[in-house]
Amino acid sequence: MRMTLPFLILAILTLAGGVAAMTLRRLVHCALALSVAFAGLAALYLNLDAEFAGLAQLLVYVGAIAILIVFAILLTRGGDSDAEKSFSPAGIGGAVIALAVFAVLAWATETSGIAHPALVTPPPESAMREIGLALMQRYVLPLEVIALMLTAAMIGAVILAVRERRNPAGTESAERPGLGA
Amino acid sequence: MNPLAGCLLVSSLLFSVGLAGALTRRSAILVLAGIELMLNAANLNFIAFWRFGPHPEFLTGFVFVIFSIAVAAAEAAVGLALIVAIYRHAQTSDVSEITEMKG
Structure with a gap:
């Protein structure tokens, strides 16, 4: 059993989206390329017979996180002109580290013996009924913890991002040291 | 190469791309995007x-992925709120200019 053509196309689309998101200069283009990568990953999940995970990925990542990133770009754009300095001075070192990590991961995949036997497995039955039963019976405690964590994260995000009340005496400018100046 | 090894190869490439982006980009938003790619x-x-x-x-x-997507959504919301708050405080979202805690 070999890799199929749809898998190759989706993998190339996902990787191209990821590379474009990490190398383009303008932030909005990066966000669009990032949503392409997320959509490609959702299609990969669908290709791997994980329908529910693929649709959740599409809803959460393409629908929510990409939009959130675009809003954050719009909210933090004022002072920054997207100039030449979009990569940090230690960029070469970071790229070398990432290449080394990829080399280690690919070596581990190649030598683990996973790549050689031809796995022939029937597609598992990921019926919605089974998923719902698993979430409600075996994984009900993690589900409740996730619900609590999402509530806490929502409250925390609102508290963090809300605009602080300005002091009437005008001391706000004194409380804002200009960083990087 | 069987499909499992292909998936592992694609995922390690994607992880490396995300790591390279998180290590080399100067915009805090793109650092967060690189972390999302790694996840x-x-x-x-x-x-x-x-x-x-x-x-x-x-x-x-499968269920682990569902929970992981939920955790990533919370992480992105809090991270972007932090970036917006830092931008409001420092007037920049460039991670190499935010040096208040540099020792």
Whole structure:
């Protein structure tokens, strides 16, 4: 059993989206390329017979996180002109580290013996009924913890991002040291 | 190369791309995007091992991916709120200019 053509196309689309998101200069283009990568990953999940995970990925990542990133770009754009300095001075070192990590991961995949036997497995039955039963019976405690964590994260995000009340005496400018100046 | 190894290769490439972006970009938003790419690479591994593993009927990797997506959504919301708050404080979202805590 070999890799199929749809898998190759989706993998190339996902990787191209990821590379474009990490190398383009303008932030909005990066966000669009990032949503392409997320959509490609959702299609990969669908290709791997994980329908529910693929649709959740599409809803959460393409629908929510990409939009959130675009809003954050719009909210933090004022002072920054997207100039030449979009990569940090230690960029070469970071790229070398990432290449080394990829080399280690690919070596581990190649030598683990996973790549050689031809796995022939029937597609598992990921019926919605089974998923719902698993979430409600075996994984009900993690589900409740996730619900609590999402509530806490929502409250925390609102508290963090809300605009602080300005002091009437005008001391706000004194409380804002200009960083990087 | 069988499909499992292909998935693992794609996911390690995606992880490396995300790591390179998180290490080299100066915009804090793109650093967060690189972290999201790394999380997604891990999710792809979970799905691949669930699909080609010996016991797919237990749905373990699958349910882990569902929870991981929920945690990533919370992480992105809090992270972007932090970036907006830092931008309001420092008037920049460039991670190499935010040096208040530099020792």
